[in-house]
Amino acid sequence: MKIVSGTAVRAAVSSLGLFLLSCSRNNPVPQPPPPQTHTIAIEGMRFQPEDLTVRVGDTIVWTNKDVFAHTATAEGTFDSRNIDANGSWRFTAGAAGNIPYICALHPTMKAMVRVMAATAATAADTSRRSKVQ
DSSP: OOOOOHHHHHHHHHHHHHHHHHHHHHSOOOOOOOOOEEEEEEETTEEESSEEEEETTOEEEEEEOSSSOBOOEETTTEEOOOBOTTOEEEEEOOSOEEEEEEETTEEEEEEEEEEEOOSSOOOSOOOEEEEOO
């Protein structure tokens, strides 16, 4: 068995530390994509697009282009209440999952929002609901 001196061990540990440090600089920690805003048009008694995929933290804005009120209602998740003609409403996705929704005033109008988890660390639940002024 060969005995290694303390100086040799320190040099090896220092070299390993420098190697690991240089590797970490070339491979930064991935960051989640910045939140985006998506628009769903309500027009002709339809939600467009009818199927939308977003990420946690993204905001969805429903804009009513019809001449009468509609809602965007997902039982237990969100309810816009009436969105008047030329009005809009926004929702920020706080949790991953599929969210089917309807217009409560016209239940044949159906659509889906698919919320994907962010690819890197995400802040805690950021669900926010508010009317757009």
